[in-house]
Amino acid sequence: MLYLWLKALHIVAIVCWFAGLFYLPRLFVYHAMSEDQLSRERFQTMERKLYRGIMMPSMIATLLFGIGMIAMNPGLFATGGWLHAKLALVIVLIGYHHLCGAQLKRFARDENNRSHVFYRWFNEFPVLLLLAIVVLVVAKPF
Numbered sequence: 102m103l104y105l106w107l108k109a110l111h112i113v114a115i116v117c118w119f120a121g122l123f124y125l126p127r128l129f130v131y132h133a134m135s136e137d138q139l140s141r142e143r144f145q146t147m148e149r150k151l152y153r154g155i156m157m158p159s160m161i162a163t164l165l166f167g168i169g170m171i172a173m174n175p176g177l178f179a180t181g182g183w184l185h186a187k188l189a190l191v192i193v194l195i196g197y198h199h200l201c202g203a204q205l206k207r208f209a210r211d212e213n214n215r216s217h218v219f220y221r222w223f224n225e226f227p228v229l230l231l232l233a234i235v236v237l238v239v240a241k242p243f
Contacts, residue, residue, distance in 0.1 A: 104173050111166035114159050119231060121156035122194075125201050126224035132208055133217040141211070148205050160198055167191075182243040187234055194230050 125148060132144035171177065177184050207213050236242070 104170060107166050107169045107173070111163060111170060114162035114166055117155060118159035118163050118198075119227065121151055121159060122198065122201070122227040123224070125151055125156065125205070126220050129204060129208070129220040130217045130224065133213060133215060133220055141208075145209050148208060152202055152205050156198065156201075160195070164191075181241065183237045183241045186243075187237045190230055190234050190237070194227065194234075197226060197230070 128144055128148050128151070132141065132148065135141050135144060171184075204213075
């Protein structure tokens, strides 16, 4: 029963984390387009609160609940090639999360040199990761 609770909490944490991963780059789009100081300051506050208050705790919870599930069922490593692929994509996702954090710091220092178009494309990357991860978990193709 504990395993199912961990799985449910893992899924909730993933949903919260991805909400932030989708929304923060969208804020970057609008921030890059903003022309007045008041707007830039408002976006900096929103970005910081989203990253620190939602994304970081959600990422940590996702990882802890996932580690808990693996600890309860270590046999998955022996039979689940899909799990190895999923974990590799999670590592890439963590890297993307930290890229968002680095970009947030650039905006906070008013050092952004990228256009809103860049951030529109940057915003699509987690969608591809989510698609691949869900397919691996549900279909378990190998």
